[in-house]
Amino acid sequence: MGNIVVIGPRLSGKTTYLAALSYLPALRSQKGKDNNFKIQPLNDESRDLAESAENILVEGATFESTKIAEGGVDSLPYYSFQLQVKKGLFKKIENIQLNVRDYPGEVFEKIADRNLSDEIHQEFIDECLMADVRGCLILFTHWEHGTDKFYYKVMSQFIKLMDEKQRTQNLKLAVVMSKCERGELWPGRIDPETDLFGIHLPRTKTILQDSINPKNLRFYALSTFGVLHKNDPRPNRIDQAGSNGSESVLREPNSWQPYNLIEPLYWLSKV
Amino acid sequence: MFKNILNKLSNKSEYVEENASIRVIGDRQSGKTSYMASLAYYPNASSDSFVQSIIPIGEDAENLVTQAQNILEQGLELEPTMLNANIDEVKDYTLNITLVNQVKLTINCKDYAGEFFSDLMYKIGDSLLDDYLDDCLQATGIMLLIDGTSHRKDSEYANGLDKFLLALNQADLDKGKRRIAVTFSKCEQSELWINRQSGEKIANNRFPQLYRRLQAWQKMKIGEVSYFTTSSFGVLGSQFPEPNSQKISRGREGTKSIIKNPRRWRPYGLVSPIYWLCTGKRNAKLEE
Numbered sequence: 075m076g077n078i079v080v081i082g083p084r085l086s087g088k089t090t091y092l093a094a095l096s097y098l099p100a101l102r103s104q105k106g107k108d109n110n111f112k113i114q115p116l117n118d119e120s121r122d123l124a125e126s127a128e129n130i131l132v133e134g135a136t137f138e139s140t141k142i143a144e145g146g147v148d149s150l151p152y153y154s155f156q157l158q159v160k161k162g163l164f165k166k167i168e169n170i171q172l173n174v175r176d177y178p179g180e181v182f183e184k185i186a187d188r189n190l191s192d193e194i195h196q197e198f199i200d201e202c203l204m205a206d207v208r209g210c211l212i213l214f215t216h217w218e219h220g221t222d223k224f225y226y227k228v229m230s231q232f233i234k235l236m237d238e239k240q241r242t243q244n245l246k247l248a249v250v251m252s253k254c255e256r257g258e259l260w261p262g263r264i265d266p267e268t269d270l271f272g273i274h275l276p277r278t279k280t281i282l283q284d285s286i287n288p289k290n291l292r293f294y295a296l297s298t299f300g301v302l303h304k305n306d307p308r309p310n311r312i313d314q315a316g317s318n319g320s321e322s323v324l325r326e327p328n329s330w331q332p333y334n335l336i337e338p339l340y341w342l343s344k345v
Numbered sequence: 346m347f348k349n350i351l352n353k354l355s356n357k358s359e360y361v362e363e364n365a366s367i368r369v370i371g372d373r374q375s376g377k378t379s380y381m382a383s384l385a386y387y388p389n390a391s392s393d394s395f396v397q398s399i400i401p402i403g404e405d406a407e408n409l410v411t412q413a414q415n416i417l418e419q420g421l422e423l424e425p426t427m428l429n430a431n432i433d434e435v436k437d438y439t440l441n442i443t444l445v446n447q448v449k450l451t452i453n454c455k456d457y458a459g460e461f462f463s464d465l466m467y468k469i470g471d472s473l474l475d476d477y478l479d480d481c482l483q484a485t486g487i488m489l490l491i492d493g494t495s496h497r498k499d500s501e502y503a504n505g506l507d508k509f510l511l512a513l514n515q516a517d518l519d520k521g522k523r524r525i526a527v528t529f530s531k532c533e534q535s536e537l538w539i540n541r542q543s544g545e546k547i548a549n550n551r552f553p554q555l556y557r558r559l560q561a562w563q564k565m566k567i568g569e570v571s572y573f574t575t576s577s578f579g580v581l582g583s584q585f586p587e588p589n590s591q592k593i594s595r596g597r598e599g600t601k602s603i604i605k606n607p608r609r610w611r612p613y614g615l616v617s618p619i620y621w622l623c624t625g626k627r628n629a630k631l632e633e
Contacts, residue, residue: 116585117587152534171586197497
């Protein structure tokens, strides 16, 4: 059980990720697949999201980026999911209710500005670090030259804010490299801590490990789009030009197989 | 007193009777009238409930049932309760609550306008406000109803409460210890529902300033505080609980909504704070 927030820079795939989660039940029934996890949307917001996932992800359109709306932080939707977990043959089914908030990337990027006089920004930070929030899913996506420095800056400021709000000991952070279907990243998905963060984002990784209690920190790799097939690891994704740069859509909706969507959320929701 | 109740429980022919005179205070939109109306209309809720019956007594309480029909059967939004020019005009509802364990609670409950609480926060030395405060001091129990989603107003609530507690402290003490039941409303909302059985945790995590004031007050040993969660609308389903409410708006003031499926109305935790205000004990059966 827990209230969780998803944060990350613009275009890191936060909304797409949540949409894919809410659409998973439909995907499962299509493929007749069963797994350790089952997920089910629980409120109007998450069901609406599942509907847009159907229209957008599968039919090849893209999501609008999440904007800071007029109502400020109150206008952010709260998505609610029921997670059913059955790990191992003789284990009992665990039922976990998860409530997730999706933050505009703009707010996250602004953390590095250190200019926190902005009232709306302060609102978002207060809400995100409120004691009622158990965990943070942090989605990173870029790993080109220079991004490590930027993420490092954002994270050191974020840790400072956590400290101010007395959250360094009790806020779980699942640090995720998103869009791991990319050829250069796909092989690193098995051990993301070493092969993705250690190699591509070493400073970001170090500042997190130095400041966060190891039991509250884990590194993950995930891919909302996945690859075409087990034996054909080409990304199931097409990049196209969009209003804020490059946007991605599913290449072959019929063979959509997301990778590792639920595991980080499951870990965050555990006490 | 506890022994007394036990004795009476073993003698099954007799009901244990507890009375309380309660004032429900809370900010605008905290859901006071919805709460009262759901309570008055409770008999129609569920047959396997721990609450056997709730019977409204008198004209005011019967009007509540009409309100309940509007909110819960027709899904209407309620008009805000207006602040009366005179404290004597405030509706005083009497309800008879009978529990399965043969405890009978009779409460007189006044539903103040939300303006009362916001005036507490911002006004000083207003004679009408003083009248309301004096009336509040006559009560044996105070129910402070707070929209659980309005946590961004925490510091304002804490300030309003300061003035209120000050007035309580200055009043004479021959009434014994006062009880304040802090009750978070709208807990059908998913982010609150998951913590519905830990009201104190909600207080501490979402309303830290309010919580600290109340804990400090309790330490002065002139009163007791306990934390509750409630939902006038409840949720749909038990394995996959979904809020049985449809959101109209959400803002700093909290969440405004109407009931979604009136036929599956199943309120949560309505009687629990009252039980505690009457008896000083919590009853787990009322918080399932």
